[in-house]
Amino acid sequence: MNVPKFKNINIKSYKPGKSGVNKKKKYIKLSANESSLGVSKGVKKILKKKNIFLHRYPDSKSNALRRAISREVKCDFDKIICGAGSDEIIQMICQLYLNKNDEVILPEYSFLMYRIYSKIVGAKVLFSKEIKFKISIENILKKVTKKTKIVFIANPNNPTGTYLNKSELILLRKKLNKKILLVIDDAYHEYNLKKDYVTGLDLFKRSKNVFILRTFSKLYGLASLRIGWGYGDKTIIKALYKIKPPFNINLLAENCATKAIADKGFVKRSVIHNTFWGNRIKKTLSNYNISTNETVCNFLLLDFKNCKISSNLFMKKLFNNRIIVRGMDEYKIKNCLRLSIGNSSENKYLLKVVNKIFKNV
Ligand SMILES: *Cc1c(COP(=O)(O)O)cnc(C)c1O
Numbered sequence: 090m091n092v093p094k095f096k097n098i099n100i101k102s103y104k105p106g107k108s109g110v111n112k113k114k115k116y117i118k119l120s121a122n123e124s125s126l127g128v129s130k131g132v133k134k135i136l137k138k139k140n141i142f143l144h145r146y147p148d149s150k151s152n153a154l155r156r157a158i159s160r161e162v163k164c165d166f167d168k169i170i171c172g173a174g175s176d177e178i179i180q181m182i183c184q185l186y187l188n189k190n191d192e193v194i195l196p197e198y199s200f201l202m203y204r205i206y207s208k209i210v211g212a213k214v215l216f217s218k219e220i221k222f223k224i225s226i227e228n229i230l231k232k233v234t235k236k237t238k239i240v241f242i243a244n245p246n247n248p249t250g251t252y253l254n255k256s257e258l259i260l261l262r263k264k265l266n267k268k269i270l271l272v273i274d275d276a277y278h279e280y281n282l283k284k285d286y287v288t289g290l291d292l293f294k295r296s297k298n299v300f301i302l303r304t305f306s307k308l309y310g311l312a313s314l315r316i317g318w319g320y321g322d323k324t325i326i327k328a329l330y331k332i333k334p335p336f337n338i339n340l341l342a343e344n345c346a347t348k349a350i351a352d353k354g355f356v357k358r359s360v361i362h363n364t365f366w367g368n369r370i371k372k373t374l375s376n377y378n379i380s381t382n383e384t385v386c387n388f389l390l391l392d393f394k395n396c397k398i399s400s401n402l403f404m405k406k407l408f409n410n411r412i413i414v415r416g417m418d419e420y421k422i423k424n425c426l427r428l429s430i431g432n433s434s435e436n437k438y439l440l441k442v443v444n445k446i447f448k449n450v
């Protein structure tokens with residue numbers, strides 16, 4: 090049949106972390122790095138309001154939210170752009186910078202959306218080897234050619250849970266050709282309390298060739314409202330506004346995010362909870378020779394190379410106990426899985442199940 094032909098896009102579509110499978114049984118979802126404490130009280134209040142003007146178009150520039158961000162995070166209002174998740178910002182950055190056959194460098198184990206959006210616009214994706222699950226600056230630099238346009242890194246990185254420290258970030262920017270855009274995704278920055286860590290935003294607030302990504306999907310618990318933001322030089326932001334769909338941020342998302350970012354108490358509680366449970370879970374797992382990253386994110390990458398059982402068997406056993414975690418096949422990380430840190434009762438149950446599993450193997 091003669092029909093219009095569309096482009097052949099050679100990518101695998103994104104598979105989200107599994108959620109509740111059988112509706113009759115209640116599953117504990119520890120597969121998508123979502124907020125363990127839900128949303129803040131202020132956000133809950135907004136969601137209960139009945140007089141939200143949903144029949145009106147939202148503010149296309151999300152000015153109220155951008156003002157709140159610039160106030161709370163201490164950065165320039167007019168260097169902020171909001172997206173339907175940081176996802177949409179990644180997409181817009183790829184549209185703005187990449188032509189067919191341009192090259193993008195990604196650490197081999199990195200967030201899948203970077204490669205997906207890069208490939209959609211026809212760019213070539215090159216993967217730099219990591220060393221012990223950590224981004225290697227040297228290996229990134231080895232991949233640079235005249236065609237390189239963007240290097241994406243998440244810091245801390247998903248799914249490995251490792252990070253580049255301040256001096257390493259500075260070194261990377263220094264050694265990378267000035268014409269290459271360095272995108273630093275700060276998605277998990279709140280959880281990283283290490284003294285040698287600094288956020289991309291804090292380090293490169295005034296840089297013209299670094300672009301920062303932030304999200305409300307993780308610690309703030311607004312994953313379903315789809316809201317994130319990007320930060321960069323005014324000229325970049327101005328160009329991105331030409332690409333941005335006019336009403337990408339809905340009113341409810343903007344209101345909730347504006348409230349959420351001002352609630353420092355919720356952030357603090359979430360981080361304390363995360364550090365406490367992350368360390369406790371890590372310790373229990375180490376009893377069974379499952380090694381993990383340190384708690385610098387709201388998830389742990391579990392490595393089974395020294396363990397009696399494989400990651401696949403462990404994952405199956407967790408599933409039989411109604412716990413869902415994330416397999417690492419798509420990322421091509423062998424014998425590992427990713428576990429998000431849950432709320433207290435979920436974590437207690439998890440540890441009970443883990444101890445039970447190893448009693449019986
Ligand atoms: C979860 C995550 C995001 C957030 O994506 P949203 O589109 O904002 O929900 C961004 N980057 C990384 C590395 C992530 O893990």
